[in-house]
Amino acid sequence: MRALPVGDSALLVEVASGEEAQAVHAELLRRRAEGLLSVREIVPAARTVLLDGLTDPARLASELTAADVPPAPPRAREVIELPVRYDGPDLADVAALWNVPEREVARIHAATEFRVAFCGFAPGFGYLIGLPARYDVPRRATPRTAVHAGAVGLAGPYTGVYPRASPGGWQLIGTTDAVLWDHTREPAALLSPGTRVRFVPVADV
């Protein structure tokens, strides 16, 4: 583990794997909940956790690198189920990349339990991990100028759901009616880092 200073009041904790990042994130949330850590933002990402708004980043850096970070706690959180129709325009391309029939893409995807590794790109957009590495897919060579809200896509090791219409380069395999982001709702984001997610196929109407 490395703790890199970022400006005068932030720290970027860098680890070797996504699992370690999850463990560090859980430990930092625990410390904040117990009043041991005063920080404005805790932002997990692929291999890092950013802490912003610290009064003494150097001291925290030496504490963190000296301490053993316990593994992430058991998955106690409930599973969020997202209804999905596997009807995306890139389903055939993904099936070809996976070397399976299209139906099998849906079966494999729906049989996987995902976890939100981190959020970004847009409010409520979670980067979901859970598929084995052999199912990694590249982004589309040419991004779409418009992807509709609720589109379920794949890119690299991640699955994601577009919270609102936007341009996007992910391989689209399906559609959900779930509302990923609603700022009038509490919480506004359906998915946050650590949330467990399952995609549940619904029949076409």
Place this chain on the structure above:
Amino acid sequence: MTDSAFAVVRAGALTTVQDLGRPGHAHLGVPRSGALDGPAAALVNRLVGNLPEAAVLETTLNGCAVRPRSTILVAVGGAPCPVTVDGRPVAWGAPVHVPAGALLDIGTAVSGVRSYVAFAGGVGVEPVLGSRSTDLLSGLGPAPLTNGAILPLGSPMSLHARVDVAPQPRPPVELVLRVTLGPRDDWFTPEAVRTFTSRAYRVSSASNRIGLRTEGPALERALTGELPSEGMVLGAVQVPPDGRPVVFLADHPTTGGYPVIAVVRPSDLPAAAQAVPGTPVRFVAVRRR
């Protein structure tokens, strides 16, 4: 909320509602947003007796014009500009009474980029996640002003002592940004780091509320791999593949995959918000506090 409001007569190039922003939600992908020139927004609020968190208007280069429905105290600051009420010049940087139905016109900035307009009681649009700021990256908060739009105003409070006039810093002729190197300066060649901290850049016209883009010598990377997405802070100097540094401002994305060569001291960012395209920029490396 009262029934007081104002009508937008001339929206200007880009006029948005801004307050202190919505920090604390970066882990959900929500940018902090908020006034780019925070001290200027705080000052105009003080001039009309508002609390610092009251929402103001932030204009871009050519001001805006509004017509309040009831008599109201306003103040204009930030980028210096002519201010008129029904065509008559009034003070910039001082409280001004605008009669009901009169036209308040905030003119083109004489220098600088962003003027700030405070109304006693503040702009009263519905907050989103605790803030009324327009976030141009994610679309949260009210839309930028459009001609004919009606915006509500909050109830004035006269708890605070007003100030009549206040000194304001001039927009920069040269933008000097103090930076601490890292966290990813090791992704660049030593020569690129020297170039970054010694050569002159200029503010690019492609700058916006998301980032101050620069033109100047490209910075060569020592590592060519792809950096996994990581959290980004305000003032981060990200270097995209074209090699030209981009300074992240209030509407910056919360995560990013281009290496951050350095981070600008937050106290230097208000000046960055007022630097017009073409302004020379120097990045000066300082020791971490």
